[in-house]
Amino acid sequence: MMAGAAAWTTSSHAQKPSLPVIGYLCPESPDLFGSRLRAFHQGLREAGFFEGQNVAIEYRWANGQYARLPALARELIERNVDLVVAPGGAPVALAAKAAGATKTIVFEMGGDPVQLGVVDSLSRSGGNITGVSSLSVDVSPKRLELMHELLPAATTLGVVTNPTSPTAPSQLQRLRSAAETLGVHLQIMSASKEDEFEAVFASVAKESANALVFTSDPYFAFRSKRLADLAMEYGVPAITQTRDFPMAGGLMSYGGDFMQSHRRTGIYAGRVLKGEKPADLPVQLVTKVEFVINLKTAKLLGREFSASVVSGADEVIE
Amino acid sequence: MIVRDRFRGLFPKYFLALFLAVAFPLVINGTIEAWFGYRDQRARLDQLLGVQATSAAAEIHNFISDIASQLGWLVQQPWSDEVDEERRTDALRLFRQAPAIVSVTLIDNNGLERLHVSRVGLNRIESRTDRSAEPALVGAHARQVWFSDVSYNRGSEPYLTIALVGNRSAVGAVIAEVNLKLIWDVVSAIKVGETGLAFVLDRPGRLIAHPDISLVLRGVEETTSQPFRAIRDAIGPRAGFATSRDAQGRQVAASEAPVAGPDWTVVVAQPLSEAYAPIYAALRRTTVLLAGSTIFAGLLAYAFAHRMMEPIKLLEEGTERIGAGSFEHRISIQTGDEFQRLANSFNRMAGELALAQQHQERIAKLKRFLAPQVADLVDRTGDDSVLDGRRTDVVVVFCDLRGFTAFSAGVAPEEVMSVLSEYYEVLGRVIAQFEATLISFSGDGLMVLVNAPVPVEEPALRAVDLAIEMQKRVQGLIGGWRSRGYNVGFGVGLASGPATVGRIGYDDRLDYTAIGSVVNLAARLCASAADAEILMDAGTAASVRDKRALEDIGSRQIKGFDEAIPVFGISCDAL
Known part of the structure; x- marks a missing residue:
């Protein structure tokens, strides 16, 4: 967390005119984004770039107000940065793209960039844009499956979606089709602001659905601590996309490895700075989808994971 | 010797020969070494790359065979009709162990799909779809392990399908999708x-x-x-x-x-x-060494050629100086070889040339007053003591032109000289013919000596014949001169008797001369002789009386003599 803040302060006096400048468009605050930013810097270093030494970074923080992203993106483009890095989800990439950047955009998202219209295809982005996708959106149905496996008797499972997310419709579609296969009903709930979270958990406690499956969404991902606290408070089994959730006391998570995706974003940013064309850099998908469970939480909730689930978990918190 | 000459003559030849003698083997050696070095390096590179390719292939093979062997654990137990939870645990555990595996499908001994677990898609349990006809299964049954062609997921990520059967049909088969990106x-x-x-x-x-x-x-x-x-x-x-x-x-x-x-x-x-860096390095090394050795060879060749040229230069200079006449010059070469011998023989030659020149000079001197054949004779004896002063009997012959002084005053100098040169030419031939000794000539007069320095047989007769021949020849000329209106005549006088003869003069201006009254007598007789007349004293006449028809002219008063002297004449037709 401190590294992000440090980077924020160093950036102001690191604007040597000769250094190439990365415009870093971030949907959240330095505090919430710290772990991702570290991964990004690691990738950048692997490509041979060190902030303040041979590259300067201009940060723009939306602090969770995704509506501000287009304005911040335009700001970066007006600053004439050499490269726009748009990490943390489809809204960021779309905002950067919509701002009409003539410079290269390197995105990091959980969604399918082809489906979202960000790129033409994975191998040929067809523009000055490329990046990394963590597959988190694709695996939403897996989350439903895992929850179903934990609660095989449940007939209705709650699904939380962020209606402002560009990936929400496709995720819901996949979830409905998965629910059909699994033979469960879905109770769709919406939350696009932090203060709506509590209502969601409260309704679960009352309604027939007794578990929550969070769709892949950066807004949810960056608020894992809050979600974990609420889940514990209301005694609701829940699954989200990021390991931050079980780490913070949530039950389990299933999603792409954000460390990997942000690190690769850093590598790509470095390669673009070295002069490679984004057209020569295919969109990468992360290879690692991780499954993390918290046995302590399971015990507190009075639930038990089957042996096969435990053996399949990449990380088990006890 | 100037430097330019150095690069024309022998020096460049020596230099080239010596240089090539050293540099050529060096270059050959260097080239051969470079070639073998290149071949060795290539062979080493070949070996190195071959080993690396093999070990890389082994590593890639390990990646695949690791996955295959892990899949092998899923085809150990025979299938029953029951739902097998344990296999699902195994399959999920496999996911953790083999991150490249994207999905695993287990097929029972009847070719029915019993379990499908995926990282992204939904799992299928006991779907029991018949998959026995799929190429993966057919292939695996044929070869135990079957590999699909590589396919590209969404046109990007390379995927491989591996199918594996157990060691007996009851355990069924496993099909796994592998993301080759890993x-x-x-x-x-x-x-x-x-x-x-x-x-x-x-x-x-x-x-x-x-x-x-x-x-x-x-x-x-x-x-x-x-x-x-x-x-x-x-x-x-x-x-x-x-x-x-x-x-x-x-x-x-x-x-x-x-x-x-x-x-x-x-x-x-x-x-x-x-x-090729090692090859290039070796080649560079060889080239530098070669260049260095070549330069060294050049310097060495230059030094050697210079040393060899030194005696030749001395010889050249010496011979030039000897040729220019410095016969006293000696070439000093102490190399102990052919050059020294050559220099010694040049020195010998120079000595001989000096002697020859002295000889030539002496001959030239003798020829000034001796007939050439006499001069040679004197020279051959190698002894010019004949020219030393002594007293001997000689015949002195004087001749001169009559009326020449008057003539010379009346015509152009060129004409005078032309007449004189015709005159002396004729007389010179006659003197040489009779091997007489020319003592002197001045103006139109000439003094000739017979019997000195070289004694001859019958000197008086030879002198008389000489005089007759002179008179005859000159009269021939006078005929021509008179037709041109020159009124000159020619008279000869001769006398015999003892006189002192020898060389007189100094340094190179040495003459041979005779001193005595006989010389005066001959001069006086000549002076008193009229044109076409030959006058001689009694001694001479007595010596030739039997052989030549003389004419007794009677006694004449001769200037410088107290008494009248009997004088004899001889016609120039007497011979």
């Missing part, structure tokens, strides 16, 4: 020299693995894979490495090795500049 970890860890790399192609030549993952993600595209396929094709089936160009157009040395099982090819490629 070979990156293996392939990027393979180091080929400093900047070399390894990559993997499938049978049709599509890129499966490469340290630059972005190339792999477009391996399905022809433009991406083509340069890599070109390298593989350049290597071909023959042994050893090949040189080709990579996608950036750099020259690379490449070697390949097959990956058994999926039938792939691992190619290791190293930039030629790096691969």
Whole structure:
């Protein structure tokens, strides 16, 4: 967390005119984004770039107000940065793209960039844009499956979606089709602001659905601590996309490895700075989808994971 | 000797010969060494790349066979009709152990799908769809392990399907999808020299693995894979490495090795500049050494040629000086070889030339007053003591032109000289003919001596005949002169008797002369002789009386003599 803040302060006096400048468009605050930013810097270093030494970074923080992203993106483009890095989800990439950047955009998202219209295809982005996708959106149905496996008797499972997310419709579609296969009903709930979270958990406690499956969404991902606290408070089994959730006391998570995706974003940013064309850099998908469970939480909730689930978990918190 | 000459004559030949004698073997040796060095280095490179290709292939093979052997654990237990929770646990555990596996499908002994677990898609349990006819299963039954062709997920990520059957049919089969992007970890860890790399192609030549993952993600595209396929094709089936160009157009040395099982090819490629660096270094070393030795050889050749030229130069200078007449010059060469012998023989020659010159000079001096044949004779004896002063009997002959002084005053000097030169030419021939000694001539007068310095037989007779011949010849000339209106005549007087003869004069101006009253008498007789007249004293007449018809002219009063002297004449037709 401190590294992000440090980077924020160093950036102001690191604007040597000769250094190439990365415009870093971030949907959240330095505090919430710290772990991702570290991964990004690691990738950048692997490509041979060190902030303040041979590259300067201009940060723009939306602090969770995704509506501000287009304005911040335009700001970066007006600053004439050499490269726009748009990490943390489809809204960021779309905002950067919509701002009409003539410079290269390197995105990091959980969604399918082809489906979202960000790129033409994975191998040929067809523009000055490329990046990394963590597959988190694709695996939403897996989350439903895992929850179903934990609660095989449940007939209705709650699904939380962020209606402002560009990936929400496709995720819901996949979830409905998965629910059909699994033979469960879905109770769709919406939350696009932090203060709506509590209502969601409260309704679960009352309604027939007794578990929550969070769709892949950066807004949810960056608020894992809050979600974990609420889940514990209301005694609701829940699954989200990021390991931050079980780490913070949530039950389990299933999603792409954000460390990997942000690190690769850093590598790509470095390669673009070295002069490679984004057209020569295919969109990468992360290879690692991780499954993390918290046995302590399971015990507190009075639930038990089957042996096969435990053996399949990449990380088990006890 | 000036420097320019040095580069024309022998010096460049010596220099070239010596230089080539040293430099040529050096160059040959260097070239041979470089060639063998090049071959050795190539062989070493060949070996190195071959080993690296083989070990890279082994690593790729390990990656695949590790997955296959892990899959093998899923086909150990015979199938029953029950739902088998344990197999699902095994399959999920496999996911954790083998991150490259994307999905696993378990097929029972009847070819029915019993379990399908996936990282992304939904799992299927006991779907019991019949999959026995699928190529994966058919292939696995035939070969135990079956590898699909590489497919590209969403046109980007290379995927491979592996199907495996157990050791008996009851355990069924397993089909797994493998994301080959994870070979990156293996392939990027393979180091080929400093900047070399390894990559993997499938049978049709599509890129499966490469340290630059972005190339792999477009391996399905022809433009991406083509340069890599070109390298593989350049290597071909023959042994050893090949040189080709990579996608950036750099020259690379490449070697390949097959990956058994999926039938792939691992190619290791190293930039030629790096691969050949030892060869270039060796060549550079050889070149520098060669250049150094050549320069050294040049300096050595220069020094040797210079040393060899030194005596030749001395010889040349010496002979030039000797040729220019410095016969006293001696060439000093102490090399103890042919040059010294040559110098010695030049020195000998110079000595002989000096002697010859002295001889020539003496002859030239003698010839001034002796007839050439007499001069030679004197010289041959090698003794000019004949020219020493002594008292001997001689015959003195005087002759001169009558009325010449008056004539010379009346005509142009050229005409005078022309007449004189005709005159002396005629007289000179006669003197030489009779081997008489010319003592002196002045103006139109001439004094000739017979019997000195070389004594002759019957000197008086020879002198008389000489006088007759002179008179005859000159009269022939006078005929011509008179026709031109020159009124000159010619008279001769001769007398015999003892006189002192010898050389007089100084240094090179030495003359031979005779002193005595006989000389005066002959001069007086000549003076009193009229044109066409030859007058002689009684002594001479007595010596020739029997042989030549003389005319007794009677006594004449001769200037310088107290009494009248009997004088005899002889006609110039008397001979």
